[in-house]
Amino acid sequence: MDKMDRMNRRDFLKKTIGGGIAAGSTLVFPGVEKLLAAQQGAAYDLVAVRGGGPDRMFDAAIASLGGMQTFVPRGSRVLVKPNIGWDVPPERGGNTHPALVGRIVEQCLAAGAKEVTVFDHTCDNWRRCYTNSGIEAAVKAAGGKMVSGDSEGYYKSVSVPQGQRLKEAKVHEALLNADVFINAPVLKHHSSSMVTIGMKNLMGVVWDRWYWHRNDLHQCIADFSSFRKPDLTVVDAYNVMKRNGPRGVSVSDVVSMKAQVVSLDPVAADAAGAKLFGSDPMDIRHIEIASRMNLGQMNLEKLSINRIKI
Amino acid sequence: MTRRLLKPLRVCIALAFFLPTVLLFLDIWEIGIRAVAGKLLFFQFVPSAFKFLNHPAAGAAGFIVVLMITLVFGRVYCSAICPFGIFQDLVSRLFSNRAKTRDRKRRSARTKYSPPRSILRYTVLMATLLLLFSGSGLLLNLLDPFSSFGRILSNLFRPLVIFLNNLGTPLAEATGIHTLYRVQWPVFAQVSLGVALATLGTVGWMSVRHGRLYCNTLCPVGTLLGLASKFSLVKINIDIGSCRSCGRCQQVCKAGCIDVKTKSVDVSRCVSCFNCLSACPDQAMVFRSDFQSSFQPNDQSNHESDRQTRQGKDAVRDRRNFVLALAAGTLGMAASRAHAASESLPVQAKPTTIPENKTNPLSPPGSVNIARYTSICTACHLCVSACPSRVLVPSVFSFGLSGMMQPRMDFNAGHCNYDCTVCSNICPSGAIQPLSKSEKQRTQVGVAKFIKENCVVYTDNTNCGACSEHCPTKAVHMVPYLNAAGRKLVIPEVDETICVGCGGCEHACPTKPFRAIYVDGNPKHKTAQKPKEKKMETDTGEDFPF
Numbered sequence: 122m123d124k125m126d127r128m129n130r131r132d133f134l135k136k137t138i139g140g141g142i143a144a145g146s147t148l149v150f151p152g153v154e155k156l157l158a159a160q161q162g163a164a165y166d167l168v169a170v171r172g173g174g175p176d177r178m179f180d181a182a183i184a185s186l187g188g189m190q191t192f193v194p195r196g197s198r199v200l201v202k203p204n205i206g207w208d209v210p211p212e213r214g215g216n217t218h219p220a221l222v223g224r225i226v227e228q229c230l231a232a233g234a235k236e237v238t239v240f241d242h243t244c245d246n247w248r249r250c251y252t253n254s255g256i257e258a259a260v261k262a263a264g265g266k267m268v269s270g271d272s273e274g275y276y277k278s279v280s281v282p283q284g285q286r287l288k289e290a291k292v293h294e295a296l297l298n299a300d301v302f303i304n305a306p307v308l309k310h311h312s313s314s315m316v317t318i319g320m321k322n323l324m325g326v327v328w329d330r331w332y333w334h335r336n337d338l339h340q341c342i343a344d345f346s347s348f349r350k351p352d353l354t355v356v357d358a359y360n361v362m363k364r365n366g367p368r369g370v371s372v373s374d375v376v377s378m379k380a381q382v383v384s385l386d387p388v389a390a391d392a393a394g395a396k397l398f399g400s401d402p403m404d405i406r407h408i409e410i411a412s413r414m415n416l417g418q419m420n421l422e423k424l425s426i427n428r429i430k431i
Numbered sequence: 432m433t434r435r436l437l438k439p440l441r442v443c444i445a446l447a448f449f450l451p452t453v454l455l456f457l458d459i460w461e462i463g464i465r466a467v468a469g470k471l472l473f474f475q476f477v478p479s480a481f482k483f484l485n486h487p488a489a490g491a492a493g494f495i496v497v498l499m500i501t502l503v504f505g506r507v508y509c510s511a512i513c514p515f516g517i518f519q520d521l522v523s524r525l526f527s528n529r530a531k532t533r534d535r536k537r538r539s540a541r542t543k544y545s546p547p548r549s550i551l552r553y554t555v556l557m558a559t560l561l562l563l564f565s566g567s568g569l570l571l572n573l574l575d576p577f578s579s580f581g582r583i584l585s586n587l588f589r590p591l592v593i594f595l596n597n598l599g600t601p602l603a604e605a606t607g608i609h610t611l612y613r614v615q616w617p618v619f620a621q622v623s624l625g626v627a628l629a630t631l632g633t634v635g636w637m638s639v640r641h642g643r644l645y646c647n648t649l650c651p652v653g654t655l656l657g658l659a660s661k662f663s664l665v666k667i668n669i670d671i672g673s674c675r676s677c678g679r680c681q682q683v684c685k686a687g688c689i690d691v692k693t694k695s696v697d698v699s700r701c702v703s704c705f706n707c708l709s710a711c712p713d714q715a716m717v718f719r720s721d722f723q724s725s726f727q728p729n730d731q732s733n734h735e736s737d738r739q740t741r742q743g744k745d746a747v748r749d750r751r752n753f754v755l756a757l758a759a760g761t762l763g764m765a766a767s768r769a770h771a772a773s774e775s776l777p778v779q780a781k782p783t784t785i786p787e788n789k790t791n792p793l794s795p796p797g798s799v800n801i802a803r804y805t806s807i808c809t810a811c812h813l814c815v816s817a818c819p820s821r822v823l824v825p826s827v828f829s830f831g832l833s834g835m836m837q838p839r840m841d842f843n844a845g846h847c848n849y850d851c852t853v854c855s856n857i858c859p860s861g862a863i864q865p866l867s868k869s870e871k872q873r874t875q876v877g878v879a880k881f882i883k884e885n886c887v888v889y890t891d892n893t894n895c896g897a898c899s900e901h902c903p904t905k906a907v908h909m910v911p912y913l914n915a916a917g918r919k920l921v922i923p924e925v926d927e928t929i930c931v932g933c934g935g936c937e938h939a940c941p942t943k944p945f946r947a948i949y950v951d952g953n954p955k956h957k958t959a960q961k962p963k964e965k966k967m968e969t970d971t972g973e974d975f976p977f
Contacts, residue, residue: 169975208850244901244939246819246848248461253850272613274597312909313896313921330897331941337893363967365905373964396976404919406894421977428975 166424167384167393173431175221175359175381182355182383183228185427192353193301195233200299201225201265203357204307204322205241205256207368208249214360214375215368216254217307221357221381223259225305230264237263238295241325242270244368268295276328283414284344286336291328296349304351304387308358308394310366310374314339315405317367318394319354319387320346343410346387350416354390356382358397388417389424396421434718437705444511445520448474452514455857456584456816457592459614465817465857472813472859474512476652477575481807482861491861498659505660505667509646509653509702515576516646516653516702518583519638523685526639545641545687547697548648556654567833572810576650577859579630581811582836586627586825589816590617615821618844623812623825623836642685647700657699664720667701667708669694674715680707786945787882791952792829793840793932796847796874797855797863800955805834808862814838814854820845822934823854837862840876842934842950847876849903849933872903875959877932877950879907879925885947886923892916898923898948901935904962907948923948928960 168185170178183189193199203217211218222239229237239260243250247269251257257267269275276291296302306322314321320342324330333341358380365374380397384390388411392402402408402419412419451471454464469490472478479493497508509516559570572578593614600611637644646653660666669680671694681689684707688700707716791801795814798804815823815838822845823838830837840847855866866874879898887895892914899907906929909921923936925948932950940946 169977171973171975208848246851248819249848249851266609268609269612272597272615274613311896312899313894331939333941334895334897334939335887335941335943337891338895339893365908367900368903370903370905370962371964373966376967393977399976406919426977430973 164425165427166386166418167382167389167421168427168429169393169397170381170383170429170431172379174379175218175357176224177431178359178379178381178429179221179224179228179355179383181429181431182381185429186383186385189228189232192303193229193232193234196235197233197300198298199229199234199237199301199303200295201229201237201239201260201303201305202296202322202326202351203239203241203256203305204317204325205247205250205254206244206325208245208253209369210253211255212360212372212375213369214307214309214362216250216256217305217357218359219255219259221355221359222256222305223263223265225303225355226260226263226265229301229303234301237265238268238299239265240268240270240293240295242293242328242330243325247271270295270325273328279348281344281348283347285340287333287341287344290332290345290348292348293326293328296326301353302349302351303353303355305355305357306394308356308378308382308398309362309369310364310398312366314342314407315400316395316398318356318391319351320391320407320411323351339406339410342407343414343416346411346416347414351387352385354382354384354387356384356390356394356397358382358394361398363398386417386424388412388419389421392419392421393426434705434708434714434716437718438709441507441511441703441705445517448512449514449517453584453588455813456581457589458816459589459593459596461819465853468813468817468857468859472577474508475577475859476508476513476656477571477577477809478811478859478861481809482859485803485807485861486864497656501656501659502662503664505663505665505698505701505703506653506656507703508656509643510704513576513652515580515634515650516643518580519634519643519645520685520704522635523638523642543687544681544684544690544692545644547688547700551648552654552657555649556651559651566806568806568809569833569835571651572808572836573626573630574649574651575809575811576646576652578809578811579627579634581813581816582623582627583631585812585816586620586624587631593617617815617821618824618841620825620827620836622827623810626836638685642687643700643702644687646702647686647688653702660701660703661699663698665718666698666720667696667703667705668717668719669696670715670717672715673713675713677712679710679712680716683707683710787949788880789949789951791877791954792826793842793877793934793950793952794830794956795823795838795840795854795863796871796876796931796956797852797858797866798956799864801830801952802954804862805830805837807860808834808837809860810836810838811859812836812838813857813859814863817853817857818845819851819853820848822847840934840952842937846901846934846938849931872931873958873961875931875953875957877934877952878927879930879932879936879948879950881907881923881925881948882945883922883947885942885945887942887947888912888914888920888922889947890942892918892920894918894920895941896921896923897939897941898936901939903933903935904929904931904959906930906959906962907936929962931959 168182170182203222205216207215209215226237260267275293279292280289281287304319306319308318311317323345358378360375361378362369362374363376382390382393391408395402395405408419458464473493476494476497482491500507562570597613600613603611634645676691678691681691686700686702688697794801794804822840824841824844825836826839829839852866852871855863883889896909899909906926907923910924912920912922914920934950936948937950940948
């Protein structure tokens with residue numbers, strides 16, 4: 122019974138906030154999303170901010186999108202998925218900045234979220250990643266909940282209906298149980314995909330990453346993006362690792378960019394991130410594939426963008 | 432009445448050593464107990480002896496302190512410090528209580544006086560030392576009480592704790608408790624599991640049926656300390672004058688070393704548990720020095736003088752044995768060191784059959800070289816239990832028969848975290864020497880080798896780069912790859928000079944069944960060069976490129 126209620130509520134929420142079913146319709150009618158976004162009160166498809174701290178830039182961006190309550194209904198369960206892949210401190214730019222993650226959690230709770238969960242299926246030892254990234258402390262201080270992604274028992278098999286190479290995956294229950302999904306990647310160099318941004322960050326919600334690498338990595342990244350569209354993608358480009366990514370070797374790999382991109386459209390967020398990095402989105406194969414699969418708009422000229430300088 | 436307090440005091444000290452030691456192995460939640468591992472395990476005899484012989488320092492002199500304590504008070508170590516000894520007391524207590532109501536015979540068997548099995552115990556000690564002398568610590572590793580118990584904890588109890596934890600986590604979450612989390616299973620190590628089971632079965636049975644029989648037959652430390660305790664200043668003894676032969680002392684003696692008929696105590700087997708002191712209603716059990724007792728007024732019977740002469744003969748023979756054993760032991764240990772130092776080639780376990788062509792196994796950073804490592808490691812598996820990345824797993828024959836169960840790095844199981852120095856700082860025997868973070872980051876335990884023909888970039892013409900992703904030094908980096916498909920592809924290339932052999936690349940490599948990149952062990956660890964750092968110009972732009 123409880124499950125039914127939850128399903129109904131989730132469906133309702135998704136309709137309201139332009140995720141789920143709305144995402145389905147955008148596949149058939151690209152551009153509908155823009156319409157929906159306008160309907161629900163978000164004034165822009167994408168907001169880009171420069172010049173502030175990660176937390177301040179997020180405040181500015183979310184305010185210009187109509188506030189967090191536009192995306193987080195009262196009583197909802199929120200999953201925030203930062204990049205916590207590596208056992209490195211914040212200044213190395215290997216993980217999402219803790220100040221940003223903490224602020225997102227705060228904003229969600231202030232908007233009335235029942236529960237905000239944060240996790241990543243890390244590459245390095247997860248306890249060390251959670252601690253040394255500073256993210257666990259920031260999330261706890263903000264009132265959020267850190268959960269482990271380190272055991273297969275947390276992951277449930279799902280099918281990826283639109284997937285071409287990735288037809289099924291084991292996905293963390295925290296995502297399956299979430300009403301609202303906020304993807305909070307860090308923008309950085311990547312050894313094989315040139316850059317890693319939002320869609321690549323979703324590799325951290327599945328158990329078997331090896332399969333992706335073995336079966337056309339870029340196609341799998343795009344495939345999985347069709348499984349569940351994030352309601353919001355927040356790209357952290359405060360400290361940007363320009364080479365030796367995604368782990369980095371030292372702080373000399375990092376430049377201070379003090380930028381942030383927030384978007385309802387995951388493909389647009391990645392395209393904007395790629396441009397900030399200095400790459401052409403067309404050169405990042407998974408962005409190009411995702412665009413062809415109608416998962417979002419990679420042509421930024423077709424979007425309404427708010428540019429904020431702090 | 433102070434003598435009656437000795438038993439409760441022993442119990443308190445025993446628990447103070449035992450519980451944290453057990454937690455060292457079973458702490459799957461990493462609550463921080465391992466920070467005190469060095470202090471806690473200071474007295475563990477065999478690990479400490481190895482540590483000292485390889486690097487004489489006050490911090491490794493625990494076994495000398497134990498020897499000195501034994502020469503004063505007898506085998507206090509066996510009852511108050513040795514975790515395996517304490518574990519046996521718990522086992523026999525648990526089962527003998529039940530046996531009391533069910534089976535009187537069994538209880539009496541456990542606590543009856545039994546003659547010393549001297550041939551067996553001295554043979555075992557000698558064999559252990561001789562084998563060590565000839566360069567193999569295998570028997571010692573199999574019999575050493577600390578290491579045996581460590582393997583039981585690590586291979587049997589730890590999985591049990593993980594099982595219960597993972598069972599309890601969803602239940603706790605359902606009730607709103609989110610402090611627990613699921614923990615991944617360790618690698619299944621059949622041989623170590625089998626040995627741990629066999630040890631637990633044998634020693635468990637011995638302790639249920641015969642008390643401390645293991646400690647007085649198979650345990651080389653027990654036998655050695657037993658020899659030393661013959662000379663101890665203070666001993667358990669029976670005051671002939673006050674003893675009424677009620678036999679209560681004999682009933683509570685787990686070592687079976689009190690003979691009420693002859694009113695004598697076999698000190699070499701007495702584990703100084705002091706149960707008899709508390710049990711004796713007549714205060715006839717005494718804990719005092721020979722010096723004291725010689726001044727004690729005693730009405731000597733014929734029987735008594737017989738006993739004295741017999742004990743005297745025993746003492747002479749045992750003294751001879753003790754000196755012999757000590758000499759052999761010292762020689763053996765010295766020789767095993769020499770053996771380690773002279774051997775430059777690794778212990779090659781078996782001909783390599785794996786297509787990755789690994790010529791050498793990988794020993795953990797801090798072990799300096801494989802020969803040294805395998806000559807010191809007692810296979811207690813504390814590092815296996817403590818490794819946060821689960822990359823250390825018990826070997827089978829990677830290090831040869833003699834190195835059975837000694838931990839190796841297994842990159843199927845995980846990869847060695849670049850900043851982590853847990854194993855090197857927790858190793859009680861010094862087989863893995865302490866490293867600072869910066870020393871560890873330069874220690875090259877092996878080198879990555881790339882097999883292009885296995886690589887997914889080559890076979891499938893798709894990008895992958897999982898290996899380079901995980902590489903902490905970028906020894907594995909991606910270079911442009913010209914391909915028939917005309918795609919923008921990059922393929923790995925290895926700079927061996929800055930590779931540390933952490934195994935990140937091998938662990939991440941997705942190809943099956945053979946990996947396209949693997950780490951081949953360095954029999955002697957090398958020092959990797961520092962990755963070059965180039966300063967990058969800071970992006971001061973404030974505009975949006977879109």
